[in-house]
Amino acid sequence: IHESHFLNSLSSLSVDAETLQKQIDELSSFSDSPAPSVTRILYSEKDVLSRRYIKNLMEASGLSVREDAIGNIFGRWTGSEPELAPVSTGSHTDAIPYSGKYDGVVGVLGAIEAINVLKRSSFKPKRSLDVIMFTSEEPTRFGIGCLGSRLLAGSKELAQQLEKTVDGQNVSFFYAAKSAGYMNVEKLSTVFLEKGSYSAFVELHIEQGPILEEEATSIGIVTAIAAPASIKVDFEGTGGHAGAVLMPKRNDAGLAAAELALAVEKHVLESGSIDTVGTVGILELHPGAINSIPSKSHLEIDTRDIDEERRNSVIDKIYESALSISKRRGVKLSEYKIVNQDPPALSDELIIKAAESASQELELTYKKMISRAYHDALFMARVSPMGMIFIPCYKGYSHKPEEFATIDHIADGVKVLALTLAKLSLS
Amino acid sequence: IHESHFLNSLSSLSVDAETLQKQIDELSSFSDSPAPSVTRILYSEKDVLSRRYIKNLMEASGLSVREDAIGNIFGRWTGSEPELAPVSTGSHTDAIPYSGKYDGVVGVLGAIEAINVLKRSSFKPKRSLDVIMFTSEEPTRFGIGCLGSRLLAGSKELAQQLEKTVDGQNVSFFYAAKSAGYMNVEKLSTVFLEKGSYSAFVELHIEQGPILEEEATSIGIVTAIAAPASIKVDFEGTGGHAGAVLMPKRNDAGLAAAELALAVEKHVLESGSIDTVGTVGILELHPGAINSIPSKSHLEIDTRDIDEERRNSVIDKIYESALSISKRRGVKLSEYKIVNQDPPALSDELIIKAAESASQELELTYKKMISRAYHDALFMARVSPMGMIFIPCYKGYSHKPEEFATIDHIADGVKVLALTLAKLSLS
Numbered sequence: 097i098h099e100s101h102f103l104n105s106l107s108s109l110s111v112d113a114e115t116l117q118k119q120i121d122e123l124s125s126f127s128d129s130p131a132p133s134v135t136r137i138l139y140s141e142k143d144v145l146s147r148r149y150i151k152n153l154m155e156a157s158g159l160s161v162r163e164d165a166i167g168n169i170f171g172r173w174t175g176s177e178p179e180l181a182p183v184s185t186g187s188h189t190d191a192i193p194y195s196g197k198y199d200g201v202v203g204v205l206g207a208i209e210a211i212n213v214l215k216r217s218s219f220k221p222k223r224s225l226d227v228i229m230f231t232s233e234e235p236t237r238f239g240i241g242c243l244g245s246r247l248l249a250g251s252k253e254l255a256q257q258l259e260k261t262v263d264g265q266n267v268s269f270f271y272a273a274k275s276a277g278y279m280n281v282e283k284l285s286t287v288f289l290e291k292g293s294y295s296a297f298v299e300l301h302i303e304q305g306p307i308l309e310e311e312a313t314s315i316g317i318v319t320a321i322a323a324p325a326s327i328k329v330d331f332e333g334t335g336g337h338a339g340a341v342l343m344p345k346r347n348d349a350g351l352a353a354a355e356l357a358l359a360v361e362k363h364v365l366e367s368g369s370i371d372t373v374g375t376v377g378i379l380e381l382h383p384g385a386i387n388s389i390p391s392k393s394h395l396e397i398d399t400r401d402i403d404e405e406r407r408n409s410v411i412d413k414i415y416e417s418a419l420s421i422s423k424r425r426g427v428k429l430s431e432y433k434i435v436n437q438d439p440p441a442l443s444d445e446l447i448i449k450a451a452e453s454a455s456q457e458l459e460l461t462y463k464k465m466i467s468r469a470y471h472d473a474l475f476m477a478r479v480s481p482m483g484m485i486f487i488p489c490y491k492g493y494s495h496k497p498e499e500f501a502t503i504d505h506i507a508d509g510v511k512v513l514a515l516t517l518a519k520l521s522l523s
Numbered sequence: 524i525h526e527s528h529f530l531n532s533l534s535s536l537s538v539d540a541e542t543l544q545k546q547i548d549e550l551s552s553f554s555d556s557p558a559p560s561v562t563r564i565l566y567s568e569k570d571v572l573s574r575r576y577i578k579n580l581m582e583a584s585g586l587s588v589r590e591d592a593i594g595n596i597f598g599r600w601t602g603s604e605p606e607l608a609p610v611s612t613g614s615h616t617d618a619i620p621y622s623g624k625y626d627g628v629v630g631v632l633g634a635i636e637a638i639n640v641l642k643r644s645s646f647k648p649k650r651s652l653d654v655i656m657f658t659s660e661e662p663t664r665f666g667i668g669c670l671g672s673r674l675l676a677g678s679k680e681l682a683q684q685l686e687k688t689v690d691g692q693n694v695s696f697f698y699a700a701k702s703a704g705y706m707n708v709e710k711l712s713t714v715f716l717e718k719g720s721y722s723a724f725v726e727l728h729i730e731q732g733p734i735l736e737e738e739a740t741s742i743g744i745v746t747a748i749a750a751p752a753s754i755k756v757d758f759e760g761t762g763g764h765a766g767a768v769l770m771p772k773r774n775d776a777g778l779a780a781a782e783l784a785l786a787v788e789k790h791v792l793e794s795g796s797i798d799t800v801g802t803v804g805i806l807e808l809h810p811g812a813i814n815s816i817p818s819k820s821h822l823e824i825d826t827r828d829i830d831e832e833r834r835n836s837v838i839d840k841i842y843e844s845a846l847s848i849s850k851r852r853g854v855k856l857s858e859y860k861i862v863n864q865d866p867p868a869l870s871d872e873l874i875i876k877a878a879e880s881a882s883q884e885l886e887l888t889y890k891k892m893i894s895r896a897y898h899d900a901l902f903m904a905r906v907s908p909m910g911m912i913f914i915p916c917y918k919g920y921s922h923k924p925e926e927f928a929t930i931d932h933i934a935d936g937v938k939v940l941a942l943t944l945a946k947l948s949l950s
């Protein structure tokens with residue numbers, strides 16, 4: 097079968113939308129918070145269940161499954177020329193606390209269904225096709241986003257860091273991985289992929305923004321992924337009794353944190369670009385009692401931009417604010433740590449073209465766009481040409497229970513993914 | 524024995540400082556956080572252990588012990604005229620998270636030692652003497668400060684409220700009390716004391732402020748207790764993905780909370796009086812993930828003043844700020860609840876006089892002062908003439924591990940308490 101032959105049978109690309117929806121619903125039931133919210137944390141019991149579920153589906157689709165030392169899962173459909181670098185696709189199934197059931201999941205279950213679509217249409221791959229479920233795209237448990245893909249991309253810094261990484265309950269990364277069955281987790285360097293291991297990586301994902309829905313466009317083709325950075329800040333003050341310590345004697349670490357949170361917003365708004373965003377998603381006070389002046393506070397700040405320099409200048413200003421707040425309030429800036437400060441990634445022109453032709457051939461409207469959220473694709477771009485396919489989601493909602501995508505939009509995304517993978521496999 | 528005879532033997536008032544220090548140290552080991560911090564939460568295992576410890580000491584001192592339905596503990600030394608209203612003293616042993624070992628404890632262990640002092644000096648009480656350990660002075664678990672003394676003082680609102688009160692883990696007050704062995708907790712009205720049940724109540728406590736230490740004064744005699752109020756506030760915004768939602772589309776509940784925290788400080792400073800204080804000790808974000816815009820926030824605000832009207836005007840301004848922040852940021856003010864708003868209490872003139880003469884006779888320096896922290900004495904004042912004796916504490920520190928009082932200052936406080944109780948018992 098060569099491409100033109102295959103393309104003649106486009107009408108045979110049929111998605112089993114009903115089964116796919118059932119799988120999305122089933123997977124969402126592996127959750128540590130009540131429906132409709134989803135909470136699925138790395139190496140938790142629910143994460144292990146979702147891993148088993150994905151491996152079973154991969155096997156049912158005839159893929160040969162392997163897992164690496166940290167639990168990145170690979171399902172391979174071997175092509176007719178297995179010596180060529182394979183084409184890969186995939187996403188994640190972990191979910192931050194009280195989030196939704198589509199983020200990541202659509203790119204894993206959708207990828208397996210894309211394989212099914214191609215199999216049903218009698219497509220035969222030339223390059224092998226890999227479906228990947230990445231370990232811990234979300235930073236929830238160990239504070240490290242895209243842990244799995246970052247390590248796949250060969251980050252030696254991360255490998256070193258993971259040897260001493262612990263979670264909020266002081267459980268080590270190694271111990272947690274072993275609890276989930278990954279007994280060889282300490283062999284971190286076995287996870288690294290060489291550059292060129294894949295000829296392409298394509299990730300299907302909900303947009304997590306409102307543009308496609310507002311413009312009634314079916315498909316987004318990502319040209320670049322914004323540059324994310326995250327920062328941890330700790331302030332330490334004197335604390336004391338909320339009744340007895342008079343206002344002039346206070347060094348309130350909680351008010352320092354409140355000021356810094358507002359300063360983050362101010363610096364982001366001052367950047368002059370709509371593309372700069374900044375968020376304080378975590379703000380914790382110690383000891384956390386109504387009648388106790390906060391003696392410590394902890395913030396985690398996320399800031400992103402499509403322009404790396406502009407984002408870095410926001411980070412500099414946040415640091416200056418942290419310093420001046422600390423001085424003015426007489427609290428100690430006991431930690432200011434840039435946890436990661438990643439550059440943006442550009443999509444590969446050939447993959448963009450493949451996704452464009454796929455959309456055109458399937459008669460779906462599409463637009464080229466920027467991804468403001470980061471994805472495993474950001475790190476896969478370090479070792480492979482990369483591209484992403486977006487589908488519309490309700491009001492752009494994500495990371496909350498209201499996150500929603502219609503099964504028709506998902507099915508369209510799966511079709512475009514299937515056809516794009518087919519093209520890339522034959523190229 | 525009449526007063527003049529007893530007063531001649533003042534030199535016989537000797538405190539067993541070594542044993543008292545040992546007891547303070549032992550009690551601090553019943554803690555859910557590592558030393559030197561103390562965490563002892565109502566009806567927890569450690570609270571139950573501390574209750575047993577106190578009852579054993581009361582029995583060892585020859586007191587007859589009773590507990591009421593919610594676990595207020597009374598140890599009685601029956602006087603020669605048991606039909607007269609007794610004199611009472613006492614404080615609490617619960618401790619907020621990561622606090623110290625003196626707050627409350629000095630007024631319970633010190634009261635038992637004051638009884639020992641009087642017994643060793645061959646004093647015979649006319650009015651009976653009651654040592655009370657109050658249940659839950661701290662609001663930690665159920666958000667209600669002075670729960671035990673408030674109920675003793677006959678608060679029917681509190682009794683009603685307790686029927687449906689739950690803690691942060693949704694454990695009901697009744698269930699928690701039963702777990703600690705108080706099976707009759709539902710009979711709340713049996714806890715009420717009638718007005719006149721006691722002829723006097725005197726509480727010994729560390730100052731929790733720096734004045735006595737700075738002025739090198741041994742004893743503080745409290746003339747009034749400041750008026751405390753506490754408020755709970757919830758904001759609800761839209762939440763969403765920290766990368767994908769652009770700044771103009773945000774309704775960040777966390778930034779609303781940060782603004783309100785700073786507004787509390789501003790309104791308190793604007794009151795024009797050094798006596799006005801306000802604190803945001805609790806500020807929580809939901810879902811609490813670095814890459815998620817806070818969709819909900821929760822604040823708990825404590826504000827106090829010796830002037831009730833001035834404090835209430837601060838509360839009004841905080842409410843206005845909450846409303847205007849909510850409007851400006853497009854977040855919902857889903858809760859604004861004044862949990863309690865208590866009036867100040869004045870000490871009884873005769874008790875003040877008794878404590879003054881006691882200090883003079885013991886040749887200890889003393890000063891009359893205001894209590895900015897509230898105490899069980901604030902509520903005992905509703906059913907009994909009330910007074911308080913303060914002792915110096917290191918730098919005024921309280922509600923943190925660095926809280927400290929020298930055993931010499933504690934022993935002086937115990938002596939003044941003993942002599943004051945003796946005077947009140949004979950009057």
Ligand SMILES: [Mn+2]
Nearest residue numbers: 199200234495
């Ligand atoms: Mn996500």
Ligand SMILES: [Mn+2]
Nearest residue numbers: 199200233471
């Ligand atoms: Mn995702």
Ligand SMILES: [Mn+2]
Nearest residue numbers: 626627661922
């Ligand atoms: Mn206290």
Ligand SMILES: [Mn+2]
Nearest residue numbers: 626627660898
């Ligand atoms: Mn206290």
